[in-house]
Amino acid sequence: MKHITKIYGNGVLANDDMNLELAESEILAVVGENGAGKSTLMKILYGLEHPTAGEIYIRGEKQVFKNPQDAMKSGIGMVQQNFMLLPPFTVAENIVYGNEPRKSRFLFDRKKAKAEVDELSERYGLGIDSNLVVEDCPVGLQQRCEILKVLYQNADIIIFDEPSAVLTPQEVDSLLDTLRNLAKAGKSIILITHKLNEVMAVSDRCIVMRGGKHIATVKTSETSTKELSAMMVGREIVDAKIPQATPGKTVLEVNDLVKTGEAGKPILKGCSLHVNEGEIVGIAGVSGNGQTELLHTIVGLMQADSGNIVLDGKEIGGLDVRSIRETGCAYVPEDRNTMGCALKATLSETMLMAHQYEEMFNHKGILKHKTAAERFTALLEQYDVKYSTLSQLSGELSGGNLQKLIVAREMSHHAKLLIVSEPTRGVDIGAMEFIHNQILKQRAEGGAILLVSSDLTELLKLSDRIYVMYDGFINGELKRAEAKPENVGILMMGGSADD
Amino acid sequence: MTKIKNAALHMFKVLWQPFLAIFLGLIVGAIVILIVGHNPITVYITMFQKSFFTLHYLLQSLTRSVPILVCSLAIVASWRAGYINLGVEGQMTVGSFVGTLVAVYMPGPTFVVIIAAVLCGMMAGAAYSLFAAFIYDKFNVSIVISTLMMNYIATYITTYFITFSLRDTSSVYAIQTKEIAMAMRLPRILPGKPFNLGFFIAIALVILLMFVVSKTKFGYESKMTGLNPVFAQYGGVKKTRVMYSTMALSGAIAACAGMLEIFGIKFRFVESMFTSTGYAWTGLMAALISGLHPIGAGFTSIFLAGMQVGGQNIQLSTGIPVQVATLIQSSIILFVSVQLFANWRKKSKLKAAADSKKAGDE
Numbered sequence: 001m002k003h004i005t006k007i008y009g010n011g012v013l014a015n016d017d018m019n020l021e022l023a024e025s026e027i028l029a030v031v032g033e034n035g036a037g038k039s040t041l042m043k044i045l046y047g048l049e050h051p052t053a054g055e056i057y058i059r060g061e062k063q064v065f066k067n068p069q070d071a072m073k074s075g076i077g078m079v080q081q082n083f084m085l086l087p088p089f090t091v092a093e094n095i096v097y098g099n100e101p102r103k104s105r106f107l108f109d110r111k112k113a114k115a116e117v118d119e120l121s122e123r124y125g126l127g128i129d130s131n132l133v134v135e136d137c138p139v140g141l142q143q144r145c146e147i148l149k150v151l152y153q154n155a156d157i158i159i160f161d162e163p164s165a166v167l168t169p170q171e172v173d174s175l176l177d178t179l180r181n182l183a184k185a186g187k188s189i190i191l192i193t194h195k196l197n198e199v200m201a202v203s204d205r206c207i208v209m210r211g212g213k214h215i216a217t218v219k220t221s222e223t224s225t226k227e228l229s230a231m232m233v234g235r236e237i238v239d240a241k242i243p244q245a246t247p248g249k250t251v252l253e254v255n256d257l258v259k260t261g262e263a264g265k266p267i268l269k270g271c272s273l274h275v276n277e278g279e280i281v282g283i284a285g286v287s288g289n290g291q292t293e294l295l296h297t298i299v300g301l302m303q304a305d306s307g308n309i310v311l312d313g314k315e316i317g318g319l320d321v322r323s324i325r326e327t328g329c330a331y332v333p334e335d336r337n338t339m340g341c342a343l344k345a346t347l348s349e350t351m352l353m354a355h356q357y358e359e360m361f362n363h364k365g366i367l368k369h370k371t372a373a374e375r376f377t378a379l380l381e382q383y384d385v386k387y388s389t390l391s392q393l394s395g396e397l398s399g400g401n402l403q404k405l406i407v408a409r410e411m412s413h414h415a416k417l418l419i420v421s422e423p424t425r426g427v428d429i430g431a432m433e434f435i436h437n438q439i440l441k442q443r444a445e446g447g448a449i450l451l452v453s454s455d456l457t458e459l460l461k462l463s464d465r466i467y468v469m470y471d472g473f474i475n476g477e478l479k480r481a482e483a484k485p486e487n488v489g490i491l492m493m494g495g496s497a498d499d
Numbered sequence: 500m501t502k503i504k505n506a507a508l509h510m511f512k513v514l515w516q517p518f519l520a521i522f523l524g525l526i527v528g529a530i531v532i533l534i535v536g537h538n539p540i541t542v543y544i545t546m547f548q549k550s551f552f553t554l555h556y557l558l559q560s561l562t563r564s565v566p567i568l569v570c571s572l573a574i575v576a577s578w579r580a581g582y583i584n585l586g587v588e589g590q591m592t593v594g595s596f597v598g599t600l601v602a603v604y605m606p607g608p609t610f611v612v613i614i615a616a617v618l619c620g621m622m623a624g625a626a627y628s629l630f631a632a633f634i635y636d637k638f639n640v641s642i643v644i645s646t647l648m649m650n651y652i653a654t655y656i657t658t659y660f661i662t663f664s665l666r667d668t669s670s671v672y673a674i675q676t677k678e679i680a681m682a683m684r685l686p687r688i689l690p691g692k693p694f695n696l697g698f699f700i701a702i703a704l705v706i707l708l709m710f711v712v713s714k715t716k717f718g719y720e721s722k723m724t725g726l727n728p729v730f731a732q733y734g735g736v737k738k739t740r741v742m743y744s745t746m747a748l749s750g751a752i753a754a755c756a757g758m759l760e761i762f763g764i765k766f767r768f769v770e771s772m773f774t775s776t777g778y779a780w781t782g783l784m785a786a787l788i789s790g791l792h793p794i795g796a797g798f799t800s801i802f803l804a805g806m807q808v809g810g811q812n813i814q815l816s817t818g819i820p821v822q823v824a825t826l827i828q829s830s831i832i833l834f835v836s837v838q839l840f841a842n843w844r845k846k847s848k849l850k851a852a853a854d855s856k857k858a859g860d861e
Binding site: 299301320321322325326331333338339340341342343344345349352353354356357362365366367369 | 714715716717719720722723726727729730731732733734735736737
């Protein structure tokens with residue numbers, strides 16, 4: 001592969017005169033905030049969209065891609081953010097889909113398919129059992145399945161679109177290993193992301209984009225996360241100075257919560273914790289160790305088998321969601337698409353949720369749409385959400401904007417207890433900074449905040465105290481000064497603080 | 500000015516899809532008419548003249564549309580919340596049967612009897628659909644199945660009563676109840692035409708449902724439950740309460756559909772009167788075509804009723820079987836469900852979203 005050059009500029013200016021070169025066995029990172037034009041650029045390379053001007057060259061030959069099939073023929077593959085797999089089929093079946101090996105003209109050769117897939121998986125060190133059924137696979141494995149699909153189509157250039165957005169930290173690590181293996185085996189990789197630590201960890205070179213424009217191309221070894229993020233955002237990102245917390249009286253007290261799941265599998269094995277006024281309390285832990293269930297039990301979406309929960313002096317165990325919310329609790333859920341909103345509801349409908357029984361928006365069962373519209377417009381303005389009208393659908397917003405909308409909705413309750421789960425998953429640096437500042441502001445106003453995040457950096461930055469969850473119980477409690485990635489990490493893996 | 504423009508735009512959004520589907524359905528119908536050996540243009544002209552464009556037939560169509568329209572509202576009310584109520588036929592049967600019995604047998608002043616009849620009928624319809632909600636809640640019996648099966652139960656139980664204990668013995672052949680008193684019938688608007696107040700009651704129900712759907716907390720909560728039950732639950736919406744109220748509302752509306760037909764046209768409950776006419780299913784079609792929007796469902800119901808009336812009339816005047824009209828109706832439904840439109844719509848929506856995002860970035 002010599003190089004790909006691509007120049008184009010169009011009226012709407014999603015991409016403005018972008019150049020991109022990729023060498024063999026190279027990992028090139030393309031970074032930029034949401035809306036910087038990274039995805040558009042990649043869609044053009046993958047034939048999903050057509051450039052207004054500019055050309056694509058592969059190995060010195062000019063190429064015109066009418067559609068992704070053309071791009072695939074030229075050896076370009078893309079691992080999409082949303083997997084395109086058939087859940088009830090096995091890994092092998094999914095991978096060969098479209099190019100199945102056949103016994104005769106009509107018969108699918110299952111054995112050969114499996115052998116080919118296994119061979120491929122072996123060669124690139126993907127380590128995936130091709131007999132597994134896709135719907136039983138965790139997200140990380142499903143992604144490997146996508147990668148194998150691209151490899152099966154003989155791609156030499158593989159584009160990864162925000163591959164880590166859906167993964168747990170452990171899965172991210174193994175993804176990065178996979179990327180390194182692929183590059184070693186001679187594949188060229190383009191990694192689109194806004195997670196800079198991943199860029200620093202695997203890439204050789206890095207292209208920074210902002211507002212559709214090419215800002216800089218730098219060798220990864222010659223730059224730093226700080227420099228990159230400044231280039232991405234267009235200004236220096238200042239680490240917020242976090243003032244000392246001044247905790248007041250206890251707002252939330254959870255005592256000895258026990259919950260057994262389906263088939264008698266224990267989920268919570270006696271959790272106790274408390275959150276005070278003016279304090280951010282973090283819960284660290286590898287996801288799937290009971291954090292979600294703990295939060296769901298507190299907000300009333302789930303009932304515990306035993307133990308009690310006291311919010312603002314009132315026992316709320318066994319109450320329904322609405323009563324708990326009215327006692328003084330707001331909740332930013334970890335999954336904004338399945339719980340935080342309805343994608344087909346309008347923005348105002350999404351923002352009204354859990355406010356619909358408040359007197360401000362509701363007069364004897366009749367909703368006050370006008371008041372709501374005024375209030376929501378102001379709120380969205382304040383939270384810097386980019387939208388066109390309140391009647392557009394939530395699913396039309398970008399992930400970061402939707403997250404800001406949900407945060408705005410929950411924070412506007414000014415509840416005594418704010419529960420925040422994965423507040424910045426999949427949002428860009430600007431939005432992340434903003435959401436962090438809002439959380440800190442809520443703390444300064446005396447709010448009690450319970451924060452769950454799989455992003456340890458975020459957790460350590462914001463939390464005044466950290467509980468570490470492991471296998472359904474609290475495996476340790478650390479104050480801000482004591483909490484370091486190392487000791488939190490040990491507790492997360494089930495070790496003890498004295499190790 | 501902008502208000503009018505917005506309203507027009509809103510109406511267009513609600514109505515463009517049924518209109519397009521109707522147009523394509525008519526084209527398929529034209530092909531069939533050609534095959535049968537007639538001129539589709541003259542047939543369509545006759546059909547529209549004898550359904551909408553002469554007063555006599557227009558009134559006939561509007562009269563026919565009443566039960567269909569109200570049934571479509573019953574569907575809209577429940578399906579919007581995600582509860583697939585296929586039992587509108589059964590609920591209208593039970594509800595109007597009870598309503599008729601009260602009207603026929605209850606002593607007292609006319610006014611009181613009418614109110615009692617309407618209330619009892621609506622309660623019976625609501626109770627009948629609530630039973631389906633109850634067995635779903637307690638025993639996890641799918642609402643789709645239970646409501647569908649309860650249609651048969653309703654038909655045969657009412658048939659039993661009017662065949663034996665409650666039969667009007669003055670007629671030897673017809674299996675039916677006694678007639679309701681003259682004073683209780685819905686007043687006719689024009690002398691000599693069956694068109695009656697029922698149509699305006701149906702329109703009032705459209706407006707009422709529109710209000711419930713768009714302005715009330717209940718309408719909001721049931722729509723959210725339909726769009727994403729997890730989201731609704733997260734926001735403190737009590738799922739079972741929404742289910743019971745939605746199903747009750749749907750059943751009560753279905754009962755109204757039956758009672759409007761009886762109090763306006765038939766004046767008595769006749770054996771399997773709603774099964775043979777298929778009002779509930781035409782209403783279901785209307786609701787689906789219009790994307791479960793009350794106003795859209797209203798217009799579509801009137802159109803489908805006109806198609807039925809026009810279809811019967813072309814059979815009388817040209818000999819083309821009424822089934823052709825049914826065929827046109829069915830192709831309209833198919834065209835509505837064709838994924839093509841959905842994708843096209845999605846694309847234009849995505850484009851609009853992309854434009855708005857770009858606009859926001861500036």
